[in-house]
Each structure stands twice: as structure tokens, then as C-alpha cells.
Amino acid sequence: MFQALADPTRRGLVDRLTRGPATVSELAAPLPITLAAVVQHLQVLEACGLVRTEKVGRVRSCQVDPAGLRAAEQWLHERRTAWERWLDRLAEVLDEEGTT
Amino acid sequence: MFQALADPTRRGLVDRLTRGPATVSELAAPLPITLAAVVQHLQVLEACGLVRTEKVGRVRSCQVDPAGLRAAEQWLHERRTAWERWLDRLAEVLDEEGTT
DNA sequence: CTCATCGTTAAGCACACACTTGAGTATTCA
DNA sequence: TGAATACTCAAGTGTGTGCTTAACGATGAG
Numbered sequence: 001m002f003q004a005l006a007d008p009t010r011r012g013l014v015d016r017l018t019r020g021p022a023t024v025s026e027l028a029a030p031l032p033i034t035l036a037a038v039v040q041h042l043q044v045l046e047a048c049g050l051v052r053t054e055k056v057g058r059v060r061s062c063q064v065d066p067a068g069l070r071a072a073e074q075w076l077h078e079r080r081t082a083w084e085r086w087l088d089r090l091a092e093v094l095d096e097e098g099t100t
Numbered sequence: 101m102f103q104a105l106a107d108p109t110r111r112g113l114v115d116r117l118t119r120g121p122a123t124v125s126e127l128a129a130p131l132p133i134t135l136a137a138v139v140q141h142l143q144v145l146e147a148c149g150l151v152r153t154e155k156v157g158r159v160r161s162c163q164v165d166p167a168g169l170r171a172a173e174q175w176l177h178e179r180r181t182a183w184e185r186w187l188d189r190l191a192e193v194l195d196e197e198g199t200t
Numbered sequence: 201c202t203c204a205t206c207g208t209t210a211a212g213c214a215c216a217c218a219c220t221t222g223a224g225t226a227t228t229c230a
Numbered sequence: 231t232g233a234a235t236a237c238t239c240a241a242g243t244g245t246g247t248g249c250t251t252a253a254c255g256a257t258g259a260g
Contacts, residue, residue, distance in 0.1 A: 006106035007218080018182040025236065037219050039238070058227040058236045069180040073173055080169040082118040107248080124207065137249055139208065158206045158257040 001048045001072055009033070010041050014050060014064060021063040101172055104148045109133070110141050114150060114164060121163040 005011055013027055028038040042062060045051040049068035053060050104110055113127055128138040142162060145151040150168035153160050 002102055002105040002111070005102040009218085011102070014179055018179045018186070020186055023236080033218085034220060035237070036221085036239085040218075055237090058225095060237070064179070064183040066180050066183055069176050069183075073176040073180060076169050076173040076176070079114055079118045079164070080166050080173060083164040083166055083169075086118070086120055109248085125205090133248085134250060135207075136209085136251085140248075155207085158255095160207070 001050070001068070004044050004048045004050055005072065007041070007044075009037075010045055013038070013041055013045065014069075017051060017062060017064045021061050024060050024062065027062065101148045101150070101168070104144050104150055105172065107141070107144075109137075110145055113138070113141055113145065114169075117151060117162060117164045121161050124160050124162070127162065 005014070009031065012031075016022065016027060024035065024039060024042065027042070028035040031038060042051060042053060046053055049065055049071070051062055051068070052065045053062045055061075105114070109131065112131075116122065116127060124135065124138060124142065127142075128135040131138065142151060142153060146153055148168065149165055149171070151162055152165045153162045155161075
């Protein structure tokens with residue numbers, strides 16, 4: 001999941017898709033890479049639940065899956081708040097020692 | 101930054117550090133890899149602002165930098181909410197069409 | 201001073217990853 | 231039906247990444 005977001009091209013694709021759904025060709029058009037490469041990136045994004053795609057006729061339309069983003073967001077949030085709680089506890093202990 | 105979080109070992113290090121600061125040796129102890137490898141991971145984490153370290157004597161102590169985690173968290177949050185706003189606008193338009 | 205401890209650095213290796221090319225499939229349109 | 235469109239798939243290539251080993255530097259203990 002973070003593996004998927006590690007690549008700047010894939011983050012760009014996610015970014016583009018948050019501004020509305022798009023087809024594979026539309027996603028590939030502004031990029032300096034092959035359409036095949038874009039398809040591979042989309043496979044990675046879909047495999048880890050960041051993007052959902054659906055094929056209608058010969059066109060595949062793609063959109064963001066907010067659940068995926070939320071999962072990554074939550075991981076970071078948990079770690080960050082856990083550490084901030086640790087700092088708070090530390091402050092408490094220091095206060096006690098100061099007043100003792 | 102997401103690049104740094106892409107590696108499971110590095111996510112493990114962050115996870116460990118959220119439970120309190122630790123030295124390089126302490127971080128390396130439970131891991132099946134060399135101390136040198138851990139040092140390299142820490143360099144990556146520090147370079148992108150996820151971890152802060154300080155050398156006291158011959159011991160280096162490491163702790164999480166919450167600002168780094170918050171930055172990544174925010175990127176995801178912005179993308180997710182942007183997409184959810186898009187969905188809301190879509191719902192509005194559909195409602196209007198339905199009532200027209 | 202000597203020696204163990206804790207970390208640092210460099211070199212090298214194996215594998216993974218992003219990308220391309222080229223050929224192929226399925227769908228739409230004239 | 232024939233041609234164009236919109237992907238899809240497989241194979242190959244070059245670069246990056248994670249890891250190890252090995253040699254080294256710096257600090258603290260006896």
C-alpha cells in the first residue's frame with residue numbers, strides 16, 4: 001500500500017483521479033510514459049485497494065477508492081497519536097518529579 | 101517520504117519508536133538483519149523527516165518526529181476529502197436531474 | 201593503555217521495479 | 231467487412247534498493 005504510493009507517477013495518478021474519474025488513455029495522455037506503463041501502475045493501485053476500475057466496452061474507467069486512502073491515513077494517524085501520547089506521559093512524569 | 105514508508109522493516113522501526121525512544125542496538129536486537137542495515141534504514145527515515153536522532157557519547161538515540169508523520173497523513177487526507185467532495189457534487193447534480 | 205562496545209562507512213551482490221517494445225484481443229464505427 | 235480505437239499481455243532491459251561483509255572510528259570500562 002505504501003509501496004504503491006512510493007512511486008511519484010502513481011501518486012500523480014491518484015491525484016488526478018481525485019479530481020474526477022478518467023479512462024486509461026486520459027490518464028496516460030499528459031504523462032511522458034507509455035500507455036502500457038500506465039496500465040501497470042493502475043494494476044498496482046487496484047491490487048492494493050487505492051483505485052477501483054471497471055471496463056465498459058473497450059474503455060476502462062478508473063476512480064479513487066476512498067477506503068484505501070483512509071486505511072493508509074489511519075495507520076499514520078495511529079502512529080502519530082501514539083507517539084504524542086507518549087510525550088504527554090513523559091511531560092506528566094517530569095512535572096511530578098519537579099513538584100516532588 | 102512514502103518511499104521511506106514503503107519498506108516493511110522501516111515501518112516496523114517507526115512502529116517501535118512510537119512506543120518510546122531507542123538506541124540503534126535496541127532497534128536492531130529483535131530484527132533478523134545486521135546492525136549496519138538498521139543504520140541505513142535510520143538514515144533514510146531521518147533524511148525524510150520521519151525520525152530524529154541524536155548522538156550522545158557513542159550511543160545514538162532515536163525517536164519519532166511527529167511532523168513527518170503528520171505531513172504524510174495530510175497528503176492522504178487532502179486526496180481523500182477532495183474525492184469525497186467530488187462524490188457529493190455528483191450526488192447533488194443527480195438529485196437536481198431527478199427533480200427536474 | 202588496552203580492550204570491548206557502539207556505531208559508521210564502503211564495496212559488492214542479488215533481486216525487485218519501472219519502463220519499453222512488440223504482438224495480440226476486443227469493441228466500435230463507416 | 232475492414233479499419234481504427236482502446237487497451238492487454240509477455241518478454242526484456244537498466245536502474246534502484248536492501249542486505250551483507252569487512253574494515254574503521256570513536257567512546258567508555260578496567
